[in-house]
Amino acid sequence: MSKLYDLHSYLLREAKRQSQPELGDDVLPNLWILTPTLSAQILEGLGAKLELDKWGEGVYLLSPTLKTGIIVIHQLPQTPATLWVRLLGKGRVQARAIQEVAALPVEHPYRNNALDLLGNLKVILEARETIEPEEQELIMQLSPLYLEKLQAAQQVGEQLGEVRHAQAQTVRLLNRRVGDVSTEILARVNVLPLERLDDLLDAALDFANLSDLIAWLDLNE
Structure with a gap:
């Protein structure tokens, strides 16, 4: 004060x-x-x-x-409005709040943010020279959530790698079929999802000029 x-x-x-x-x-x-x-x-x-x-x-x-x-x-x-604060509690109060985070839908923004914070907390606790029994119990409770977060990050990384590879393949083929692609057209290609990039890769084999590419993008974006 x-x-x-x-x-x-x-x-x-x-x-x-x-x-x-x-x-x-x-x-x-x-x-x-x-x-x-x-x-x-x-x-x-x-x-x-x-x-x-x-x-x-x-x-x-x-x-x-x-x-x-x-x-x-x-x-x-025990309401969603108090969840963030209850994560700062102790014992059963904190344990219940962690369970509520784990039960949130996978796509819920609260869940992803909370998993980031709880993962940091787990790392901090494990780095201590002396871990109290209550802290050890908390680490055990956080471990599955931490592993889930790591697996999700790995999956996102793998998906991003697939998209980058498909983009590079598609751009190389387009340059060969229709000539150098402008930055504006390239931007339209790079925002396509993976399945659309695969479709474009197949369609590009039949392109004769840049107009064919633009027409395809107009229909499939």
Whole structure:
């Protein structure tokens, strides 16, 4: 919290130095404290209050003057909106959040982003000289997801390699059949998916001039 007040002081000084209007309280930033757990006794001692209508369970606010909120991760509801924060929890809360990530559809953007972050977490934990039992359990839980991410990346790399090879073959053949292909036409060829590149490769054997290529692209893009 002292860092928050130092930041407020800095912003107020900068506004004054640049002859800007004094910053109002609604402009100054708030502090959010994230913690895996926190006892009711400490929350009561801090005067932290729930605002269920606005924030829901697990989110406590201190006095408005303090401009500070506390997110108690293990109290958050198990919803997609809280998934990212629950990944920062511990024990069963974190384990459940990881299971939710694994259950997301393969194409879901949350899933891919979370797998990247969880893979980094696994590497960091394994690099420690001393690994706590709870961390070892987490590593075991992350290992299948990490392997899945590596396999997916390898598959994407292989597919990209096939596309690049097909593009090179197609361009070489086109240059032989219709002469040097312009940059504009080449751009149209290079955005074709792999199956369309195969079709173009076959069709190019019958091309007599550039007009044949342009006509084919107009029909098949």
